[in-house]
Structure formats: C-alpha cells, structure tokens
Amino acid sequence: MKEITYREAINEALAEEMTRDENVILMGEDIGLYGGNFQVTKDLILKFGDNRVMDTPVSEAVIAGCAVGAAMSGLRPVIETMFSDFVTLMMDNLVNQAAKIHYMSAGEISVPMVLRLPVGCGTGAGAQHSQSPEAWLCHVPGLKVVFPSNPYEAKGLLKAAIRDDNPVVFCEHKMLYPTAGSVPEEEYIIPLSQANIVKKGTSLTMIAYGYSVQKCLVAAMQLKPKGIDIEVIDLRTLHPLDEDTILESVKKTGRVIIVHEAVKTGGVGAEISALIAEKAFSYLKAPILRIAGMDIPVPFNKTMEQACVPQILDIKKAAERMMRR
Amino acid sequence: MSLTNEKIIKMYTRMVTARLLEEMLNEMFNEGMLHGTTHLGIGQEASGVAPCMTLMEGDKITLTHRNHVGCVGIGMDVKKILAEMFGKETGVCGGFGGSMHMVDYEKGNMFANGVVGGGLGIAVGAALKMKYKGEANIVICFMGDGATNEGMFHEALNLASIWKLPIIFFVENNGYAVSMPQYRSMNIRDIEKRAESYGMRSIIVDGNNAIDIYNMTFSAAQSVREGFGPMFIESKTYRICGHSRSDIEQLYRNQKEIDYWLAKCPIKRLEEYMLKNNIAKSEMLKEINTQIMDELKQAVLYAQNSLEPSLENIGKYVYAK
Numbered sequence: 001m002k003e004i005t006y007r008e009a010i011n012e013a014l015a016e017e018m019t020r021d022e023n024v025i026l027m028g029e030d031i032g033l034y035g036g037n038f039q040v041t042k043d044l045i046l047k048f049g050d051n052r053v054m055d056t057p058v059s060e061a062v063i064a065g066c067a068v069g070a071a072m073s074g075l076r077p078v079i080e081t082m083f084s085d086f087v088t089l090m091m092d093n094l095v096n097q098a099a100k101i102h103y104m105s106a107g108e109i110s111v112p113m114v115l116r117l118p119v120g121c122g123t124g125a126g127a128q129h130s131q132s133p134e135a136w137l138c139h140v141p142g143l144k145v146v147f148p149s150n151p152y153e154a155k156g157l158l159k160a161a162i163r164d165d166n167p168v169v170f171c172e173h174k175m176l177y178p179t180a181g182s183v184p185e186e187e188y189i190i191p192l193s194q195a196n197i198v199k200k201g202t203s204l205t206m207i208a209y210g211y212s213v214q215k216c217l218v219a220a221m222q223l224k225p226k227g228i229d230i231e232v233i234d235l236r237t238l239h240p241l242d243e244d245t246i247l248e249s250v251k252k253t254g255r256v257i258i259v260h261e262a263v264k265t266g267g268v269g270a271e272i273s274a275l276i277a278e279k280a281f282s283y284l285k286a287p288i289l290r291i292a293g294m295d296i297p298v299p300f301n302k303t304m305e306q307a308c309v310p311q312i313l314d315i316k317k318a319a320e321r322m323m324r325r
Numbered sequence: 326m327s328l329t330n331e332k333i334i335k336m337y338t339r340m341v342t343a344r345l346l347e348e349m350l351n352e353m354f355n356e357g358m359l360h361g362t363t364h365l366g367i368g369q370e371a372s373g374v375a376p377c378m379t380l381m382e383g384d385k386i387t388l389t390h391r392n393h394v395g396c397v398g399i400g401m402d403v404k405k406i407l408a409e410m411f412g413k414e415t416g417v418c419g420g421f422g423g424s425m426h427m428v429d430y431e432k433g434n435m436f437a438n439g440v441v442g443g444g445l446g447i448a449v450g451a452a453l454k455m456k457y458k459g460e461a462n463i464v465i466c467f468m469g470d471g472a473t474n475e476g477m478f479h480e481a482l483n484l485a486s487i488w489k490l491p492i493i494f495f496v497e498n499n500g501y502a503v504s505m506p507q508y509r510s511m512n513i514r515d516i517e518k519r520a521e522s523y524g525m526r527s528i529i530v531d532g533n534n535a536i537d538i539y540n541m542t543f544s545a546a547q548s549v550r551e552g553f554g555p556m557f558i559e560s561k562t563y564r565i566c567g568h569s570r571s572d573i574e575q576l577y578r579n580q581k582e583i584d585y586w587l588a589k590c591p592i593k594r595l596e597e598y599m600l601k602n603n604i605a606k607s608e609m610l611k612e613i614n615t616q617i618m619d620e621l622k623q624a625v626l627y628a629q630n631s632l633e634p635s636l637e638n639i640g641k642y643v644y645a646k
Contacts, residue, residue, distance in 0.1 A: 025457065051457060057487070062480035065446010066453055072435060073385075073454035092477070096440050097447060103642045105428040106419030109436070110645040141643050165645035240644075 001184055007177040009151035010040050010116075013158035014078065016187065018048050021076060024162060027054045027063055028080030028116075037082045038118055038177050060086050064093035064115065068167075071113040072101065076162055083129045084117035084171065087137075098167035099142030110165045114158070119147070120211060120261055121305055122175040127297035130305070132262035137169045138239035138271065144192060145238040147171040149213035151181035156190030157236060164192060171238075173211040173261075195242040197249065201231035204255040204319055207246060207272055209235040212259045212310060219315040228323050238268050246272060247280050254285035255322055261309040264292035286325045291318055328539055330604045334613075336378045336535055337599065340370040340592050342617050343397040347566075349621055350393070350410060354570060359410055363424045366394035368533075368565035371591035372497040374398035375538035376465050376558075377433075379546050383462040385435050385451050387444035390425045391497075391564075392437035395467055401429045404624040413631035420634040421642060435464075441502075442468065442475030445494075449481050452490035452555075463491040463549050465542075471502025473516050482523040482557070489554040493545055494520070496557070497532065499564035504577040520557035532562030533591040536598060563589075 004012065018024045026041060032055040035042035045053040056063050060081060067077040081087055087094070098111045121130035137145050144166055148154035154172065161168040190196075198213060199220055206216040213234045220230035231249050235241070250256050256276060258269035269290040276288055291310045299305055328336075347365045354363060366373055373394030377386060380399070388395040396406055401417065409416025410424060417427050425439040435451055438444040448466030455462045472478055473496060485492050496516055500507055513519070520527035526548075530541050538560060545556040563586035567575050599605045605613075 054488075057480075057483060059480035059484060061477050062446045062449060062484050065443075065477065065481065066450040066484060069387075069435070069447035069450020069452075070454050070457075071450070072447065073451045075450075075454050075457065077450075092440055092443060093446055097438075097443060101436060102645050104418055104422045104426045105430075105436070105642075106421045107642040107645070108418075108428060109430055112645075144644075 001182040003180050004151055004183050005178055005180050006151045006154050006172070007038065007040050009155040009183055010158055010172065011042060011044065013155045014041065014044060015047060017159055017162045018044070018052060023074060024076045024078065025052045025054065025070070026078050026080070027056055027067060029056055029058055029082050031055060031080050036080060038174065040177070041080065060089035061093060064090035065097065067113045067115070068093050068097045068101070068111055071111045071167070072109050076112050078114040078116060078162060080116045082118070084119040084133050085128050085131045087117055087133055090115070094137065094143065094167065094169070095140050099140045102166070103142060111167050112165045114161045114168045114170050116170045116172060118174050119171045120173045120175060121298045121309060124300060124302060124305065126300045130298035132260070132293065134169070134171050134238055135262055135267045138268060142167070143239065144168045145171065146192060146236065147210040147238055148236065149210055149234045150176070150179070152183050153190060153234070153236060155183055156188050157192070160189050160192050163189070168192070171210060175211050190236065193237045193240050193242050195245040196234045196236055197231060197245065198234045199230065199232040201229040201253065203229045203253060203323060204257065205231045205233060205249040205253045206257050206259060206315070206319070207233045207235060208259040209238060209268070210261070212261055215310065215312050215315055216259055218312050219319065223316060223319055226320070228319060230319065241272070241275070243275060243279070246275065250276050250280045251283045254283050257289045257291060257315070257318055257322065259291045259310050259315055261293050263295050264290055265295050267292050286322050289318055289322060291315055328536065332378060333599060333604050336374055336539065337595050338613055338617065339374045339397050339400070340535065340595065341614055342403060342621070343370050343374060343394040344592055345617055345621055346397060346403060346406070347393060349625070351566070360412060361423055362570040364391040364569050365566040366391050368586060368590070369497055369499055369562050370394055371535035371538055371595070372532040372560040372562045375535045376495055376542040378539055379543040380433060380465070381462070383460060384464070385433050385462070386465045386467060387435050387448040387451070388427070388437035388467050389441070389444065389469060389472070390437070390439050391469065392425070392427050396427045396429070396434060396437070399433050401427070401432050401434060403621060404627045407624045407628040408631050411628040411631070412633070413628055414634045415627070415631040442472040442477040444468065445472070445477050445481035448492055449485050449490060452485065452492035453488065455491050456488070461550055463493060463546055465493045465495050467495050467497060469502065470496060470498040470500070470507050470516060471505070471510070473519060474502070474510055482520065482525060485555040486523040486525045489552065491549050491552070492555045493542065493549055494555065494557045495542070496559045498559055498561050501564055501568070501577070503568040503572065506577065515559060517557060517559040525555055525557050527557035527559065529559045529561065532560035533589045533594060535591055535595045
C-alpha cells in the first residue's frame with residue numbers, strides 16, 4: 001500500500017488507463033501544461049503528448065459533443081469540466097446524445113466516454129462554482145453517475161468508468177482533492193453499481209456518497225462510545241443504484257439517514273427514501289431522514305457556506321435524535 | 326476524378342428513390358398508416374444525395390431530422406428505412422429510433438439527430454478519431470440553415486478549424502427553419518460568410534444542381550482528406566413541403582415562391598443533363614423510375630409484414646452490455 005491524495009489517485013488512474021489503451025484520450029480546458037484547474041491532469045501531457053491530452057477552447061458544448069462522436073467511433077475519451085456547474089453547457093450532448101444513442105440505435109452504437117466533474121462547495125467560489133448537480137444526471141436513463149469518497153475509491157472507480165461501454169459521469173468532490181489515503185501498489189478495479197459498506201453497524205444505517213461519507217464516518221466514530229452502532233454505506237455509484245445493499249442494511253437496522261451535500265429537493269436522497277418506502281417500509285422503526293443541502297444557491301460568506309450543507313455535528317445530532325425515538 | 330456516367334446514373338437512381346420514398350411516406354401518413362411525424366426532403370435530393378456520392382469506404386456522415394434523402398444517398402437499404410418508419414423490428418433502429426434517428430454505421434451514417442445542431446459535435450468527434458488514427462477518411466456533417474444559429478455551430482466550427490480536422494460542414498440552406506425565413510433569422514445573405522470567421526475555407530453551390538454539388542464537394546473532400554483542414558459548403562436549395570406533418574397552412578410563404586423552386590427541380594435538371602450529354606435515353610430513365618417504384622412497393626410489403634419489436638426488449642438497450 002501507498003499513501004496518495006484523491007487528486008493523485010485520479011491522475012494515476014488516467015495514466016494507467018492511457019498506458020493500457022491507446023484509445024483513451026483526454027480533452028478539456030487547461031488540462032495540458034497547466035495541469036487542469038485542480039491539477040488533476042498534471043504532467044499527463046508530458047507522458048502522453050498533446051494528441052492524447054488535448055487542451056480545448058472554452059467550449060463546453062462541443063467538448064462534450066466531440067467526446068460523444070469520438071466515443072461512437074471507437075475512442076474512449078475522458079473529458080474534464082472545469083467546474084461541475086458548467087455541465088449545464090453540455091446538457092444536450094449528455095442528455096439527448098450520449099445517453100440515448102445506444103438505445104435509439106437498438107444497441108448498434110455505444111458511447112464509452114467519461115465526463116469528470118469537480119463538484120461541491122467549500123472553496124468560497126460562490127453560487128456558480130459550488131453546486132452539486134449529480135441528481136440532475138441521475139434522472140437520465142443511459143447515463144451512469146459515480147461519486148468516489150476517497151483516493152482508493154477514486155482510482156478503482158475511475159478505471160472501471162473508463163472501461164465501461166456507457167457514458168459515465170464521474171463526480172469528484174473538490175474538498176477531497178488534497179486528502180490522502182491508502183491505495184494498493186498493484187492494479188485494482190472497483191465495479192460500478194456496487195455500493196460499499198464502509199463500516200458495519202446494527203443501530204442505524206447512514207447512506208452517503210462522496211465527501212459526505214467522510215463526515216458520516218467521523219460522526220459514527222464519535223457516536224460509538226455512546227452505544228450507537230452506525231452502519232455507513234458508501235453508494236459509490238448513484239445511478240444505476242445498488243438497491244440490494246441499501247435494502248439489506250435497512251432491513252437489518254430499521255433506521256436510516258441519508259446524507260448528501262446536494263440540495264434536498266429532488267435529490268438522490270429522495271430517490272433512496274422512496275426506494276426504502278416502497279420495498280422495506282415494514283422494517284422501519286423510525287421515519288426515513290434526509291440530511292441534505294439547503295434548497296438555496298450556495299452563498300459566498302464562509303459561515304453561510306458551511307451552514308448550507310450537512311456538517312458532522314448535524315449528522316450526529318440527527319442520529320442521536322433518531323435513536324431516542 | 327471526374328464523374329463517370331455510371332456514377333451519374335447511380336446518383337440519379339438514388340435521387341429518384343429518395344423522391345419517390347418521400348412521396349410514398351407522405352401518402353401513407355395521409356392514409357393513417359404511419360405513426361409519429363416526418364420531415365420530407367422533397368426538392369433537396371441533389372443536396373442530400375450528391376455529397377454522399379463523393380464518399381469513400383470508411384467515410385462518415387451525420388444527418389438531421391430531415392434525413393431520409395441522405396439515408397438513401399449513402400446507400401442504406403430502403404426496406405430497412407421503411408421498416409423503421411413502420412416501427413418494426415427489422416428497421417434500421419429496430420423500431421427504437423423512428424423517422425428522425427435513422428442509423429447505419431457500416432454504410433457510413435453515424436446518426437441522424439432530432440436536435441437542431443445536435444450532430445455537429447458528434448461529427449467533429451468522428452473526424453477527431455480519423456485524424457488521431459491517421460486514417461484517410463472524412464466526415465460530412467449535414468445541417469440546415471437553422472442549425473447555423475445554434476451555439477453549437479460556432480463551437481464546432483472553431484474546434485474543427487483549430488484542430489484541422491477532416492470534416493466538411495455541409496449546410497443545406499432550404500430557406501426556412503420551420504417557419505422562420507433565413508432573412509429574418511440572420512443579417513447575412515450567404516451563410517458561407519460565417520466560416521471565414523473561423524479561418525475556414527468555404528464555397529457556395531447551387532443546391533439543386535447535382536453535378537455541380539458533386540464536383541465541388543469532391544474537390545473539397547480531396548483537400549480535406551489531404552490534411553488541409555475542414556471546409557464549409559453552403560448549398561442553396563428549397564424545402565418544397567412543409568416543415569413536418571404539423572405544418573399545414575404554411576402562412577409564412579406563398580405559392581409563387583414554391584412554383585419558382587418547383588421549376589428548378591433537381592431531378593428534372595439532372596434528367597435534362599443526362600439526356601443532353603447522352604448519358605441516358607428517356608426510355609432508360611423511365612425504366613429506372615419503374616424499377617424504383619417496384620422496389621419501394623416491395624419494401625413497403627416487407628415493412629408491413631415484419632414483426633413488431635418485442636415488448637420484452639423495451640429496456641434492453643438503455644445500457645451497453
């Protein structure tokens with residue numbers, strides 16, 4: 001094992017896949033010598049050349065469209081959006097093109113591409129550079145949406161995403177980029193659509209993804225001395241969901257809290273709540289609870305910015321309340 | 326390579342096939358035999374077919390909602406086109422696509438797009454792959470005048486130009502985006518001018534003259550193939566029918582204008598050219614028309630007798646593998 005950051009893990013996954021398969025190419029704004037806005041593609045242009053690591057103009061729509069066409073033609077493009085907020089400028093190509101072409105062509109054409117999105121708040125960049133848009137994309141059949149929670153997950157999931165024959169949206173939380181974690185020296189892959197039970201427990205199930213998994217884990221550790229034994233599930237893939245892992249855990253604990261930074265209304269938590277209500281209602285000992293971002297644009301002020309998304313204390317308090325019921 | 330007589334006859338055959346197919350589809354819609362909608366390409370047979378005749382093995386095209394002429398132009402099987410119109414399992418998209426989304430990757434039709442301008446990024450990506458792999462192939466990206474007002478148009482032309490991609494942007498300027506005439510949607514007469522601002526070479530062709538379109542597209546294609554970067558062709562033509570099935574009154578234009586363009590029918594003009602240059606005699610042209618009509622009638626029977634797609638497969642193609 002070795003210690004690397006989330007950022008380095010993604011960089012390693014890209015480098016390994018580019019070495020393995022010459023059809024893997026990268027496109028995006030400032031991803032070449034500049035190394036990407038968050039330095040994720042640093043030095044890849046030196047290793048693989050500018051015909052495989054391609055700086056583009058500020059043209060999100062055609063970056064995505066070009067990736068769709070290249071993928072339909074047999075390449076495996078991985079594209080970067082500077083901030084996930086700018087995915088709005090790519091939506092036609094993701095929603096109407098990438099997600100539907102395999103279906104509309106009755107399977108004749110597939111679109112193996114990955115869109116990397118730096119997601120989330122905490123950087124003080126204001127409402128247009130801090131959103132968590134993952135739920136919008138989960139609403140599109142044909143897309144897969146992945147959101148790793150640490151360096152190990154990021155590397156293994158990105159390698160799986162690149163090898164997948166479908167368009168995959170790969171969300172990366174900005175606050176995780178500098179965080180370190182253990183990663184095996186040898187190659188490994190984490191399959192898509194398989195959730196991970198990060199910590200086993202019996203009293204309550206916490207379901208989260210991305211940065212929120214880290215917050216849930218801390219909350220769980222801090223609650224353990226109080227006799228609250230929390231099971232933490234890292235969804236890993238938000239769409240299509242691993243329903244079995246969720247339902248089995250809820251049936252075991254009978255209590256569930258879903259945590260995410262994205263706004264609550266129409267979020268991934270709403271979908272999971274409905275799933276549990278439909279398929280495991282009789283096992284519930286308490287109402288399902290969502291702890292999610294407030295239904296507001298992300299504010300600039302640091303205190304307000306922190307207040308608008310779930311923090312460890314919010315999660316702990318909610319769990320304690322739920323256990324008292 | 327100049328146009329051989331054999332190739333001219335083949336081009337003529339495809340243009341007539343496209344015309345008769347569209348007329349037949351229109352009738353079948355009127356009789357309630359078909360579901361959905363369609364966008365007829367009557368009057369645009371030269372613009373749709375002639376560029377496809379210049380293509381080589383491995384070249385690709387992307388098409389629009391008004392794609393049937395291009396599908397015939399690139400040599401797709403009319404049986405499978407008609408089966409798709411009927412939503413049958415034997416259709417080019419197994420009944421999952423329909424009129425606006427005809428695909429035949431092997432024949433070179435990557436995808437026909439229902440979103441105006443939606444095919445431009447895809448075409449650029451296909452051209453990128455050809456350049457990346459060092460292939461001597463090109464892409465012809467078809468679009469209408471309406472698509473040139475989409476943001477994607479500008480992003481796609483710019484990217485293709487800076488990356489010197491092997492692609493021809495072929496605008497079938499048929500005068501209207503649904504009801505919006507070109508003169509009300511842009512302050513330029515020639516859309517070709519837009520290419521210049523991306524440092525892209527461009528030409529204008531008479532969109533109802535198949536021979537001209539072939540020759541000019543062929544030389545453009547040669548230069549694009551040799552690595553000189555993308556080209557832009559504006560083909561000035563006219564949409565004889567309404568925009569789609571729902572465009573009935575057509576209050577936005579008058580019969581005089583339609584008659585002017587009917588007189589410039591691309592098929593009639595090609596026939597005149599063929600007769601004048603002894604490429605074919607009128608009996609031969611009649612024979613070709615009769616054969617096509619027979620083939621189309623057979624194709625309709627094939628489509629009607631084909632199976633409906635199984636409901637069991639309704640979710641089968643959402644994800645690959």
